[in-house]
Amino acid sequence: MAQDSADLAADYQFWLQKLSAWEQASSKETQQDTCLHLSRFQEFLKQIYEILKEMDSNAILERFPTIGQLLAKTCWNPLILAYDESQKILIWCLCCLLNKEPRTSGESELNSWIRGLLSHVLSAFRFDMKEIGLFPESLGYESVDYYPSLLKNMVLSLVSELRESHLNGLNIQRWMAPERMMSLSQVCVPLVTLPDFEPLVEALLTYHGHESQEVLSPxxxxxxxxxxxxxxxxxxxxxxxxxxxxHLPSLEKSTLHLFEKLFSSKRNCLREMECCIKESLLPQAACHPAIFRIVDEMFRFVLLETDGAPEVLAALQVFMSCLTEALEKENKQTKFSLKTYFPYGAPSLTAVLAQRPEAIPQRHRLQPLLHISQLLREAVEDHTHGSQQGPFESWFLFVHFGGWVDLAVEQLLRKEAEPPAGLLWLLVFYYSPQDGSQRRVQSMVELKVLLNRLLMLLRSDPLSAIDLQKAAESPSTDPRPPVCGQLARRLLLSLLLWTPECHAIAWEAVTHMAHTDAVTHEILGFLDQTLYRSDHLCVEASRKLAGELLQELSQV
Incomplete structure (x- = not known):
């Protein structure tokens, strides 16, 4: 505690000296120093406020006899006051100094003085003659008398100069010097949230000079x-x-910010995910492969860290859906090849996966699915061609396009068809990419047995929810690993939704399955995913049933 007090006292003296130095000089270097220290000073103000709010005004003046001097210097520094957060914290601090029941003339005078400072701060930074005088100098203009209406003219003048420099790049004399660009961007740091400065912020962001290094400050x-x-x-x-x-750190921070919203403790439905993703502007930005590959690498890292968590897979697939929509809207399909987005995937596989599966007529869906299965199997298991593609890399490419898995399940549940081995392999690989080839073959055998049991039960009369649940249990004496259990539940849930004969017993079967919180969460996710993709795969009755089950199970 003593150490904390000593640190605060040292910081207090440091900032008091800084404020005095900034007050005494209005040079370009002083203003740049103010801008660069602003975020740290704001944190200091927050610390001071947390202390002041717990004390009465008399105790404050005993502990901080020069607090009025520090706050007053802050109030009259336009570069600090320009930032809306600084105004708010400063007002809080000043309010702490007000004596609610002044008993002496000194206390009344202090209150009057504080109200004067508050009035100045609450004038919303008017940019009058005295205040605006600092800005033209730091922006390279001569010091003249400015009025509030001229602030917009100054910003517009700078914007025009930036755009003219950008459009007339061949005229070297009209380029903005890198030093001036750096200075201009630093001065704008505390001003970026002010509406009058928005055109200048936009012009700076879209300005591209001819320098090899960045001319704007981090x-x-x-x-x-x-x-x-x-x-x-x-x-x-x-x-x-x-x-x-x-600025790569800004892209990374924006992506992490999106992840925090998507993967919060509260379960987000896919429609909400879609809204968050579109609002972030990341899909629109990811139309350019360089940005896409950075965002995609961050998705890869999260999938590895979470062992392929279903909500992360769902978010990736929704992101890809939003990206596809953005590409179509901007008509950029021909501008960049698929290889630039997925440089490590086999071009033939990427081309097939990038097709819209829902656009393929139902009678023609089996062939591309088997082709995808063959290409993935060659990449994962066939090393005769010297493939360097590991199972995870092939799986990561495949999971971007989740609609193919829906189609594979649909094809397997067609009662008139013998389940093709290629589809069995595709589903087993999607749910268990880490398995070796021998374990994968065993899972394919178990999956085929499960399918035969489920389809045989459909022909029984009466159809029993308990029998369906038992059929979905492991056919072998060994307990099925969790991932295989997830695949079995996926098949059973799909059967309940897509087969009219099962609709009457759907709720009973779902309640039998949802015996733990984890399985309930998984089923809710599947039902939500079904509704999200319902326009492509489900008939109206299935869509209605999925919505009813989702609503009822959410309330349990």
Whole structure:
């Protein structure tokens, strides 16, 4: 505790000296120093407020006799006051100093002085003559008398200059010097959330000079990205994409921010996931392969860390659906080849997977499924061609396109057809990519036995939910691994939804299956996924039943 107090006292003196130095000089270097230290100073203000709010005004003045001096210097520093968060914290601190029941003339005078400071802060940073005088100097303009209406003109002038420099790149004399670009971006750090500065922020983000190195400061990119993520500014997609292209940490932070929203403790339905993903603008940005591959690598890492958690798989597949929609909207299919998006996948396999499975007529769906199975099997198990593709890499490519798994299940449950080995292999590989070839063959045998049992029960009269549940249990004496149990439940649930004969016993069968929280969560996810993809695979009756089951099971 003593150490904490000593650290706070040292910080207090440091910032008091800084504020005095910033107050005494208005040079370009001083203003840049203010911008670069602003985030740290704001954290210091927050610390001070947490202490002040627990004390009465008299105790505050005893512990911090110069607190009024520090806050006043802060109030009259336009670069600090320009940032809306600083205004808010400063107001909180000033309110702590107010004596609710002043008993002496000194206390009343102090209250009056504090109210004057509050009035100044609450004037919403008017940019009057005195305040605006600092900005033209730091932006390269001569110091003149500015009025509030001229602030917009100054911003528009800078925007025009940036755009003219960008469009007239052949005229070397009209390029903006890199030093000026750096200075301009640093001055904008505390101003990015102010509406009048939005055109300048956009112009800076989309400006591309001819320098080999970045001409804008990292602090500027971080401030803009943070403001965008916290919805304090609204930027056009092209500006956001440019931001992520030029500053990789911002792209990574935005992707992690999306993951936090998607994988929160509360279960998100796929429609909600889709809204979050589209709102993030990441699918639109990922139309460019360079951004897609970074986001995709982060999905890969999360899948590895979570052992292929179903919610992560679902999010990846929804993201791919949003990306496909964005590509179609922007008509960029021919601009980049599939190889640029998936450089490690076999081109022939990627081309087949990238087709829209729902667009294939039902009578023609088996052939592309068997072709996909053959190509994946060659990549995973056939090493005669010197394939360097490991099982995980092939699986990771496959899971991007989850619609093919739905089609494979649909084909296997067709009562008139003998289950093709290729489809059995495809489903076993999707659910157990880590298995070796021998274990995979054994799982294929078990899956075929399960299918035969389920389809045989469909012909029994009366149809029993308990019998269906028993049929889905492991056919061997060894307990089925969890992943194989998940595949069995997927088949049984699909049968209940897609087969009219099973609709009457669907709820009873689902309640028998949902005997643990984990299995219930899994079933809820499957029903939600079915509704999300229902337009492609399910008839109206199945869609209605899935919605009813989802609603009832969610309330249990």
């Amino acid at each position: 602090e500027f990119f971080e401030a803009v990205n943070e403001a965008f993520l916290s919805k304090k500014i609204i930027l056009p997609t092209c500006s956001v994409v440019s931001l992520w292209f030029r």
